[in-house]
Amino acid sequence: MGVRKKFQSGPVGISNQFARVFVLQVEWTIGKLSFLVRTFTRIKAEIAQQSIVASDSHKQNGGVIGACTDNLSPSSFLCAGEAKNIPPYPGPNKMRDCYCTVNLDREEVFRTKIVEKSLCPFYGEDFYCEIPRTFRHLSFYIFDRDVFRRDSSIGKVAVKKEDLQKYHGKDTWFQLQPVSADSEVQGKVHLELRLSEVITDSGVIMLECQGLPIINGQCDPYAAVSLLGPSRSEAKKTKVKRKTNNPQFEEVFYFEVTRPLSYTKRQFDVEEEDVDKLALRVDLWNASNLKFGDEFLGGVRVPLRVLGQAGVHDAWYFLQPRENGGKSVKVEDLGSLRLNIVYTEDHVFPSEHYNPLRDLLLDSANVEPVSASTAHILGEVCREKQEAAIPLVRLFLHYGKVVPFISAIAHAEVNRTQDPNTIFRGNSLTSKCIDETMKLAGMHYLQVTLKPIVDEICTEHKPCEIDPVKLKESENLETNRENLRQYVDRIFNVITTSGVRCPTVMCDIFFSLRESAATRFQVDQDVRYTAVSSFIFLRFFAPAILSPNLFHLRPHHPDPATSRTLTLISKTIQTLGSLAKSKSVSVVAQSFSPLQTNHLSLVHLCFLFRRRFMIKRAQGRKRFGMKNFKKRWFRLTNHEFTYHKTKGEGALCSIPIENILAVERLEEESFKMKNMFQVIQPERALYIQANNCVEARDWIDILTKVSQCNRKRLSTYHPSAYLNGHWLCCKHSADTAPGCTPCTGGLPANIQLDVDGDRETERIYSLFSTYMTKLIKMQEACGSKSVYDGPEQEEYSSFVIDDPQETYKTLKQIISAVQTLEQQHTKYKRDKFKKTKIGSQEHPIGDKSFQCYVHQQPENTTYSI
Numbered sequence: 017m018g019v020r021k022k023f024q025s026g027p028v029g030i031s032n033q034f035a036r037v038f039v040l041q042v043e044w045t046i047g048k049l050s051f052l053v054r055t056f057t058r059i060k061a062e063i064a065q066q067s068i069v070a071s072d073s074h075k076q077n078g079g080v081i082g083a084c085t086d087n088l089s090p091s092s093f094l095c096a097g098e099a100k101n102i103p104p105y106p107g108p109n110k111m112r113d114c115y116c117t118v119n120l121d122r123e124e125v126f127r128t129k130i131v132e133k134s135l136c137p138f139y140g141e142d143f144y145c146e147i148p149r150t151f152r153h154l155s156f157y158i159f160d161r162d163v164f165r166r167d168s169s170i171g172k173v174a175v176k177k178e179d180l181q182k183y184h185g186k187d188t189w190f191q192l193q194p195v196s197a198d199s200e201v202q203g204k205v206h207l208e209l210r211l212s213e214v215i216t217d218s219g220v221i222m223l224e225c226q227g228l229p230i231i232n233g234q235c236d237p238y239a240a241v242s243l244l245g246p247s248r249s250e251a252k253k254t255k256v257k258r259k260t261n262n263p264q265f266e267e268v269f270y271f272e273v274t275r276p277l278s279y280t281k282r283q284f285d286v287e288e289e290d291v292d293k294l295a296l297r298v299d300l301w302n303a304s305n306l307k308f309g310d311e312f313l314g315g316v317r318v319p320l321r322v323l324g325q326a327g328v329h330d331a332w333y334f335l336q337p338r339e340n341g342g343k344s345v346k347v348e349d350l351g352s353l354r355l356n357i358v359y360t361e362d363h364v365f366p367s368e369h370y371n372p373l374r375d376l377l378l379d380s381a382n383v384e385p386v387s388a389s390t391a392h393i394l395g396e397v398c399r400e401k402q403e404a405a406i407p408l409v410r411l412f413l414h415y416g417k418v419v420p421f422i423s424a425i426a427h428a429e430v431n432r433t434q435d436p437n438t439i440f441r442g443n444s445l446t447s448k449c450i451d452e453t454m455k456l457a458g459m460h461y462l463q464v465t466l467k468p469i470v471d472e473i474c475t476e477h478k479p480c481e482i483d484p485v486k487l488k489e490s491e492n493l494e495t496n497r498e499n500l501r502q503y504v505d506r507i508f509n510v511i512t513t514s515g516v517r518c519p520t521v522m523c524d525i526f527f528s529l530r531e532s533a534a535t536r537f538q539v540d541q542d543v544r545y546t547a548v549s550s551f552i553f554l555r556f557f558a559p560a561i562l563s564p565n566l567f568h569l570r571p572h573h574p575d576p577a578t579s580r581t582l583t584l585i586s587k588t589i590q591t592l593g594s595l596a597k598s599k600s601v602s603v604v605a606q607s608f609s610p611l612q613t614n615h616l617s618l619v620h621l622c623f624l625f626r627r628r629f630m631i632k633r634a635q636g637r638k639r640f641g642m643k644n645f646k647k648r649w650f651r652l653t654n655h656e657f658t659y660h661k662t663k664g665e666g667a668l669c670s671i672p673i674e675n676i677l678a679v680e681r682l683e684e685e686s687f688k689m690k691n692m693f694q695v696i697q698p699e700r701a702l703y704i705q706a707n708n709c710v711e712a713r714d715w716i717d718i719l720t721k722v723s724q725c726n727r728k729r730l731s732t733y734h735p736s737a738y739l740n741g742h743w744l745c746c747k748h749s750a751d752t753a754p755g756c757t758p759c760t761g762g763l764p765a766n767i768q769l770d771v772d773g774d775r776e777t778e779r780i781y782s783l784f785s786t787y788m789t790k791l792i793k794m795q796e797a798c799g800s801k802s803v804y805d806g807p808e809q810e811e812y813s814s815f816v817i818d819d820p821q822e823t824y825k826t827l828k829q830i831i832s833a834v835q836t837l838e839q840q841h842t843k844y845k846r847d848k849f850k851k852t853k854i855g856s857q858e859h860p861i862g863d864k865s866f867q868c869y870v871h872q873q874p875e876n877t878t879y880s881i
Contacts, residue, residue, distance in 0.1 A: 129572035180359035201314030331855030334862035395445035553593020
């Protein structure tokens with residue numbers, strides 16, 4: 017409560033929240049706006065890089081170190097740049113309409129816009145997602161759109177999980193590879209091989225498969241088991257398992273493995289040379305009713321010598337592509353694709369292991385001077401301020417300490433600023449932390465404020481070009497200027513009247529910035545406004561208008577004409593936001609009419625957040641009878657969640673947002689279907705299947721966010737469905753029985769962020785570990801400053817050290833905490849490899865990512881096979 021009291025003061029006669037953010041509105045709306053319409057220039061706004069975070073955030077139970085359970089959290093940042101030299105279309109029109117997809121193995125999780133009539137399409141799209149499962153390949157496919165037939169694949173780039181580090185943070189051109197059914201494999205198979213003790217047979221038990229690909233919405237797998245040798249080939253097949261990509265076969269096949277000999281004592285012995293030459297081949301196929309035949313899902317080849325002396329081999333295998341399958345295509349004929357990939361992998365331990373480092377970080381706001389704090393030191397040693405700001409802001413938001421921390425570092429930066437015109441204009445730790453806070457806490461606020469107008473701009477396609485050089489012959493300069501003026505008026509109006517909806521955490525930060533600036537520059541009264549506007553306009557609203565796809569206002573980057581319009585609007589808003597004094601009011605009067613006063617109240621408008629086709633289970637039906645699962649068009653607004661028979665028709669069912677009590681995942685075993693979630697209402701739950709795992713997570717996240725302020729939200733739920741008169745999870749027969757599992761819940765509405773504090777602390781530990789040499793050099797700089805009072809040495813000039821003794825003390829504590837965690841990681845890795853069995857379900861044979869991990873360990877590390 018002490019922190020909140022600190023930020024409660026404000027100008028007399030103005031509400032506190034409004035005063036904190038948009039006090040500048042008073043000055044701006046009385047005519048002190050000035051800019052020249054004719055001098056618009058193309059801008060390249062500074063946007064903190066929004067990258068694809070493909071985070072494999074599921075919690076895997078790893079090896080146990082005492083009471084320590086490890087959580088593996090790989091993260092990936094991806095940017096699909098451009099393709100070049102795509103082969104021309106075989107016809108009179110050589111051009112293609114291409115798009116790119118991002119896939120986890122064979123599951124599509126993102127699709128770019130379609131670039132029409134180009135053999136060198138530029139996408140320039142970044143993608144963010146949380147990945148709730150493991151994967152083997154991160155793949156990118158280039159497709160050619162065909163309006164009459166199914167879109168055809170031109171080529172692909174498949175990066176193995178173990179190879180992602182090779183391309184860390186680099187713009188890399190990848191040659192497109194041919195796409196063939198024989199190479200598109202995923203999943204694993206469980207086999208048991210056994211030599212008969214009585215007869216000269218080898219028994220093969222085909223047990224089960226997991227994670228087979230779903231092709232065209234169905235998977236009806238069967239296995240072909242063959243014994244191969246120099247002069248023999250014997251094949252057998254399992255039964256077809258319908259409608260499952262995790263088939264349980266449990267079938268046994270016998271193969272004779274010895275040559276016929278005379279009746280001697282060796283008749284029942286397996287001849288070693290024969291076993292060495294024999295191999296078992298298991299191929300998985302998808303039974304198809306199409307004329308093109310069954311589709312290859314993957315295979316594995318197992319030499320019989322693995323039986324050894326024991327005569328038994330029981331193991332899991334990753335399915336592999338078929339050798340020499342598909343047609344030979346020259347790689348250079350398919351073109352290339354430019355990507356930017358950043359990959360990190362963090363092993364997260366239980367919370368108590370992070371207490372020393374976390375306590376140092378959370379106490380940063382209380383350290384005097386703040387430059388000697390742990391968080392500030394992290395920003396000093398990191399190569400880019402952004403990589404320090406991301407985990408710091410998430411950690412401080414999680415523990416409710418982001419406002420005092422940002423206030424402390426902002427106050428220190430303001431005191432170091434000499435020119436009020438350059439306040440907060442650099443890429444400092446303060447600027448990056450505020451940028452990250454606005455992205456995380458203000459995303460919903462941004463969508464409510466700008467999305468309706470941005471959608472309108474992107475759909476109307478009104479010409480707004482005012483550069484005579486770029487003006488088309490059919491366009492009129494005055495008409496374009498009027499179109500642009502109307503858009504700018506509306507957007508500026510919406511922004512300056514949105515203070516009541518600005519998240520509290522942002523209001524508190526802006527109020528602190530204003531107070532620090534006013535105290536530091538008492539002569540210049542306008543600096544208190546530019547300190548706020550430099551963030552809210554220049555680094556929040558203007559970049560969002562310029563690139564709406566990066567801020568989730570639009571699904572894709574707009575077309576060139578619309579992009580130009582948004583650029584002009586963004587530049588105008590940026591110019592307005594940077595003005596403190598007006599020197600040419602008459603110019604504005606000539607170019608623009610006064611800002612409209614009869615604006616619509618956004619509070620009462622209906623905003624569309626998401627829409628998509630998904631599969632729903634009929635509500636209130638029995639398990640058998642009419643078809644239970646149907647494809648429906650779902651829409652989510654800030655008022656209701658509805659589904660329709662098809663796009664554009666009336667709603668078949670409408671669920672008011674206030675009636676959503678919880679949104680949780682539904683266990684796969686309920687209906688033998690993946691990617692399902694449930695929207696729990698007072699009377700019943702609506703079961704929905706999303707198109708992929710990423711989409712399911714996105715729907716759960718946004719439904720949780722829009723309903724998290726509901727007063728009747730549940731604290732427990734049933735993770736499985738209610739079928740055949742009982743809950744599958746807890747077996748209770750009453751359909752009104754209280755839930756048996758705690759809800760995942762949510763954070764306050766003004767933050768709207770799900771953060772794992774331990775994971776963010778682990779990320780910070782990884783950064784400190786990476787930059788340990790800089791920490792040591794900073795220690796040396798503290799010692800040098802303490803004993804030497806002359807000019808600062810050049811090698812230490814890059815560090816901000818206001819108090820050498822206090823900074824040295826903090827550095828010593830940081831290094832101690834990092835070394836303690838380093839020992840914990842070393843112990844975990846050593847114990848993990850001792851307990852790991854290659855060929856287990858967790859580490860199937862063919863898991864090259866694990867094998868690469870093994871090779872990185874010390875020679876004395878042991879593991880079992």
